[in-house]
Amino acid sequence: MIDxxxxxxxxTLWGNENxxxxxxxxxxxxxxxxxxxxxxxxxxxxxEIKNLKLYGYGIKSYTLSMIEAALSLSFRExxxxxVAKILALGAKMLTEPVQPMNHVQHVLExxxxxxxxxxxxxxxLLDQNRKMKKSGLARYFSDVIVVSEKDDEAYQQxxxxxxxxxxxxxxxxxxxxxxxxxxxxxxxxxxxxxxxxTWDHEHVAEPVEHEKLFELKDMKEILDxxxxx
Amino acid sequence: MIDxxxxxxxxTLWGNENxxxxxxxxxxxxxxxxxxxxxxxxxxxxxEIKNLKLYGYGIKSYTLSMIEAALSLSFRExxxxxVAKILALGAKMLTEPVQPMNHVQHVLExxxxxxxxxxxxxxxLLDQNRKMKKSGLARYFSDVIVVSEKDDEAYQQxxxxxxxxxxxxxxxxxxxxxxxxxxxxxxxxxxxxxxxxTWDHEHVAEPVEHEKLFELKDMKEILDxxxxx
Numbered sequence: 344m345i346d347x348x349x350x351x352x353x354x355t356l357w358g359n360e361n362x363x364x365x366x367x368x369x370x371x372x373x374x375x376x377x378x379x380x381x382x383x384x385x386x387x388x389x390x391e392i393k394n395l396k397l398y399g400y401g402i403k404s405y406t407l408s409m410i411e412a413a414l415s416l417s418f419r420e421x422x423x424x425x426v427a428k429i430l431a432l433g434a435k436m437l438t439e440p441v442q443p444m445n446h447v448q449h450v451l452e453x454x455x456x457x458x459x460x461x462x463x464x465x466x467x468l469l470d471q472n473r474k475m476k477k478s479g480l481a482r483y484f485s486d487v488i489v490v491s492e493k494d495d496e497a498y499q500q501x502x503x504x505x506x507x508x509x510x511x512x513x514x515x516x517x518x519x520x521x522x523x524x525x526x527x528x529x530x531x532x533x534x535x536x537x538x539x540x541t542w543d544h545e546h547v548a549e550p551v552e553h554e555k556l557f558e559l560k561d562m563k564e565i566l567d568x569x570x571x572x
Numbered sequence: 573m574i575d576x577x578x579x580x581x582x583x584t585l586w587g588n589e590n591x592x593x594x595x596x597x598x599x600x601x602x603x604x605x606x607x608x609x610x611x612x613x614x615x616x617x618x619x620e621i622k623n624l625k626l627y628g629y630g631i632k633s634y635t636l637s638m639i640e641a642a643l644s645l646s647f648r649e650x651x652x653x654x655v656a657k658i659l660a661l662g663a664k665m666l667t668e669p670v671q672p673m674n675h676v677q678h679v680l681e682x683x684x685x686x687x688x689x690x691x692x693x694x695x696x697l698l699d700q701n702r703k704m705k706k707s708g709l710a711r712y713f714s715d716v717i718v719v720s721e722k723d724d725e726a727y728q729q730x731x732x733x734x735x736x737x738x739x740x741x742x743x744x745x746x747x748x749x750x751x752x753x754x755x756x757x758x759x760x761x762x763x764x765x766x767x768x769x770t771w772d773h774e775h776v777a778e779p780v781e782h783e784k785l786f787e788l789k790d791m792k793e794i795l796d797x798x799x800x801x
Contacts, residue, residue, distance in 0.1 A: 398632060398666075403627060407632060407635060407659065411659055426648075426655055427640075427643050467696075468696075
């Protein structure tokens with residue numbers, strides 16, 4: 344019944360948003376002369392959202408937005424020393440360890456025996472490939488697809504390219520907005536596995552109910568879905 | 573005989589390196605208090621090459637390297653005003669117009685009637701998609717593939733994914749190192765169409781001779797290749 348299972352990567356296969364949380368705390372510390380933590384992070388977030396169309400997702404975009412917000416908060420008076428610290432924050436994120444979350448390996452090991460598995464993520468190509476490699480999970484996936492935006496059209500293109508009908512497609516992810524809603528829209532199945540942190544930008548205000556949506560508390564519950572039993 | 577034709581995008585379908593030239597001239601101007609043009613650009617290039625593994629290719633990576641080199645040249649004394657100017661240089665590159673080079677449209681129009689055409693590029697996914705859209709050439713291509721590195725393995729994966737044998741594959745591009753040599757290595761055909769500017773990093777010192785290599789002076793000569801007559 345399900346021929347292709349796609350997984351989101353960040354905050355689904357491994358934690359990622361936690362590094363952004365850590366980084367923004369250090370960022371607020373670096374800029375503490377120019378505003379309280381709340382003010383600094385608000386400027387950072389509004390800069391990040393403003394730049395999404397220009398820069399897209401990923402750590403390099405985030406680093407450029409951190410620098411831009413720092414210039415703005417300091418009225419361009421920020422010392423080079425602090426700009427260098429911000430650059431280093433970004434570089435550190437690009438070399439963080441990648442630790443698969445609980446039960447992920449077990450679930451992939453199990454599902455990969457009878458299904459084609461792929462990942463579909465946003466962000467930097469190079470960085471996503473790095474994380475996949477570091478995670479030790481690459482062997483379970485026939486394809487690692489990085490897209491600029493996870494909308495209906497992007498999912499449609501992917502399943503068409505794989506010759507898969509929507510009713511035979513399941514997407515697993517932690518973002519209702521990016522991983523689940525567009526897949527339901529095109530007629531596929533969604534398994535929603537929330538993560539402890541969700542980026543504001545990915546929040547969906549209304550609760551969602553749909554016959555093709557499964558809300559799971561933990562990744563391991565995927566194996567209990569009707570398709571796999 | 574040829575089932576799949578892949579085109580490099582930057583400096584093959586449209587000019588791109590010219591914007592880097594323009595940008596680095598303005599960059600040297602911005603940093604003229606910290607060194608002569610040669611010294612500034614040498615620091616920029618060495619920073620860029622050092623960061624390739626961390627940041628990969630593309631304009632965002634280049635912008636981060638411009639900022640890092642400026643911090644280094646100024647011993648971290650660079651005023652925020654100039655950091656803001658460097659950020660703006662990067663943002664400007666991300667919104668430049670995209671003009672197909674001479675004869676490109678004619679060649680694609682012609683070849684697309686009997687062949688599957690794709691593009692294979694390095695760089696940022698979002699930015700490459702933007703340029704493809706702006707160029708007006710998107711309709712000729714069945715796929716726009718962005719890879720982290722153009723090596724033997726990357727090309728092998730692409731043609732395997734498309735079920736194409738190397739002897740039925742032709743790659744067209746302006747970089748001997750990235751577009752031609754790896755394709756010849758895996759048994760495919762290469763059409764080398766040099767551009768007026770070549771990034772140092774893409775230079776190949778030795779002249780190359782190979783029975784499956786065609787060296788062209790202009791894109792329009794592709795239509796004269798034996799496969800298409």
